[in-house]
Amino acid sequence: MLRVIAANNLSPQPYSNHMTAKTVFLRMLLKEFPALYFRLIRIPNLCTATQDEKFWKLHAQLLLDGRCTQFPRERYNLWKLAQQLQPLAGAYAEAGVYDGGSARILCAAKGADHLHLFDTFAGMPATDPKADPHFSVGQFADTNRQKVADYLAAFPNVHLHQGFFPDSAKDVPADRRFKFVHLDLDIYRSTLDGLRYFYPRLVRKGAIISHDYGNKTAPGVKQAFDEFLAETDEPLIQLWDTQCVLIKTRD
Numbered sequence: 001m002l003r004v005i006a007a008n009n010l011s012p013q014p015y016s017n018h019m020t021a022k023t024v025f026l027r028m029l030l031k032e033f034p035a036l037y038f039r040l041i042r043i044p045n046l047c048t049a050t051q052d053e054k055f056w057k058l059h060a061q062l063l064l065d066g067r068c069t070q071f072p073r074e075r076y077n078l079w080k081l082a083q084q085l086q087p088l089a090g091a092y093a094e095a096g097v098y099d100g101g102s103a104r105i106l107c108a109a110k111g112a113d114h115l116h117l118f119d120t121f122a123g124m125p126a127t128d129p130k131a132d133p134h135f136s137v138g139q140f141a142d143t144n145r146q147k148v149a150d151y152l153a154a155f156p157n158v159h160l161h162q163g164f165f166p167d168s169a170k171d172v173p174a175d176r177r178f179k180f181v182h183l184d185l186d187i188y189r190s191t192l193d194g195l196r197y198f199y200p201r202l203v204r205k206g207a208i209i210s211h212d213y214g215n216k217t218a219p220g221v222k223q224a225f226d227e228f229l230a231e232t233d234e235p236l237i238q239l240w241d242t243q244c245v246l247i248k249t250r251d
């Protein structure tokens with residue numbers, strides 16, 4: 001595969017732990033044969049998304065970096081929604097950061113706005129075996145705060161809040177309001193805590209986008225949303241592949 005890349009005049013980079021032959025192949029395909037790549041990942045060529053060069057360049061970089069646990073369409077939804085909400089007042093936030101892949105997308109979309117990132121940066125906290133049968137304490141522990149800080153160092157106004165969320169939100173300025181929140185916490189308790197923390201701090205027309213709402217292996221996320229929406233009368237939009245979006249319709 002490295003020979004193919006050389007033939008296409010791309011500078012091959014040495015394999016890292018993360019960079020598999022598949023990753024290198026996908027990146028080459030995206031760069032040299034985009035129509036084939038989009039067919040492979042099932043994005044019809046007529047979608048304007050395929051023409052978003054900034055995004056696909058970033059996506060190729062994330063592939064190489066071996067970061068971001070989300071599907072291409074989900075990454076694009078994050079990128080697009082973060083851009084669309086830019087004109088509103090308020091800050092960006094992500095709860096569930098792991099090694100910073102999805103946060104990297106938000107950094108590229110947010111401009112100079114504040115972005116608050118919440119994670120233990122040391123793995124999943126205690127889980128509820130009934131609500132979260134496929135998750136356990138300590139998953140996603142192969143990261144750390146410094147690694148994420150280094151990865152996002154080029155971007156201004158990025159704030160890392162390490163520790164158990166929502167306790168870790170104590171150092172967020174009391175008057176901080178949010179226009180865009182990405183929840184990617186995987187488990188019931190954390191997702192419910194995320195909704196209860198961020199919804200009252202969301203500006204009108206701001207949105208919470210969550211990963212895993214439609215993920216069979218993360219039933220706790222849907223359970224948390226269903227419970228929260230029974231308390232809070234707001235519309236919820238479920239997206240392809242697993243995401244959902246809650247838009248705040250009132251002050």
Ligand SMILES: C[S@@+](CC[C@H](N)C(=O)[O-])C[C@H]1O[C@@H](n2cnc3c(N)ncnc32)[C@H](O)[C@@H]1O
Nearest residue numbers: 068069096098101102119120123124165184190
């Ligand atoms: C799937 S990973 C996030 C992936 C990341 N958004 C990405 O796309 O690369 C889920 C993360 O949620 C974090 N998490 C879950 N509940 C938490 C809580 N209550 N406090 C802090 N971190 C939590 C875990 O530590 C883990 O890193």
